[in-house]
Amino acid sequence: VKKKGSKYEKQAAPVNKTAVLGAGIMGGGIAYQSAYKGTPILMKDIKEEAIQLGLKEARKLLAKQVERGKMTTEKMAEALSNIRPSLSYGDFGEVDLVVEAVVENPKVKDAVLTEVEGVVGENTILTSNTSTISINRLAQNLKRPENFCGMHFFNPVHRMPLVEVIRGEKSSDAAVAATVAYARKMGKTPIVVNDCPGFLVNRVLFPYFGGFSALVDHGADFERVDKVMEKFGWPMGPAYLLDVVGMDTAVHAQAVMAEGFPERMAQDGKTAIDAMYENERLGQKNAKGFYRYE
Ligand code: NAD
DSSP: OOOTTOHHHHTOOOOOOEEEEOOSHHHHHHHHHHHHTTOOEEEEOSOHHHHHHHHHHHHHHHHHHHHTTSSOHHHHHHHHHTEEEESSOTTGGGOSEEEEOOOSOHHHHHHHHHHHHHHSOTTOEEEEOOSSSOHHHHHTTOSOGGGEEEEEEOSSTTTOOEEEEEEOTTOOHHHHHHHHHHHHHTTOEEEEEEOOTTTTHHHHHHHHHHHHHHHHHTTOOHHHHHHHHHHHTOSSOHHHHHHHHOHHHHHHHHHHHHHHOHHHHOOSSOOHHHHHHHTTOOBGGGTBSSSBOO
16 A cells, blocks of 8 residues: 555656546546546546436536535536536547546457547556456557556445556556546545456455355355344445445456466356346346345
8 A cells, every 4th residue: 555655656747637438337436526526527438328427427426515515506516517528539638647437348448548549648647447357458459558557446436435556567657656646636545556357455355255155155144144244343244245346247357356366266156146147136236136226
């Protein structure tokens, strides 16, 4: 964990204008957080509906800050004006840092990163919010891989303080420094980690989910396990957390972890989480997972 004033931040070039690619769950949250903390951000998507949803969510979150008395309506208007929605790369020439947050598909990410690299300035830092794709792998097609690193936020962005800054083999100190500085500017706690399957958080979280799944496979009641973990002091138990993460995301990330660490993470047959996924119990995103959400 790098403390304030670490070697990274001393080298950080100013990050005053940014952009996010994708206005979905994560892109919308990143735009809100950046705008709320005062850094202007272009929010680009390929779908107008996605942009409208992203803006609606940002407006809702800002209105909550006003309701709570943490912000005036003038400040809210100012924050909202920090988000500039766009369907094109029009103003990307002036941004200092880009966060790519499009769908988790390596081919789409490759195409988008190549496109954006062609329109930004030579010193612009490119980052990816990928959860499971290797940063070294994404850097392969870039002309300036030294300007690229991971910037992994957690969902929901406005509530989760941690940001993993992933240093690829070719990432420069300057790229890492600027990303760390931007995360701090957004009010987040950045940690710098090396590129590996699961980065840091998911390397801890997925063995935990595996342990939970094995308990359920052996007949444990998931609600009781959740209650036990809450009594242990965790804010929520594993079943509820899996409902938040989404079973599709969990199954995909588990597969990536198993491929990366076969000796520790390979599964023996289907698990309770696989069964949930196959029965389309995805969690909060489709209102039924371990729990029901009416
Ligand atoms: P999402 O499906 O909600 O949003 C993706 C958005 O990308 C959509 O609005 C889509 O229209 C847009 N898009 C697709 N192609 C595009 C292009 N060429 N240019 C611009 N926009 C494009 O997905 P999400 O959940 O926000 O995930 C985005 C990224 O964040 C993924 O890499 C995911 O792994 C990562 N992530 C997700 C979570 C999570 O819990 N949802 C957490 C951490 C990281």
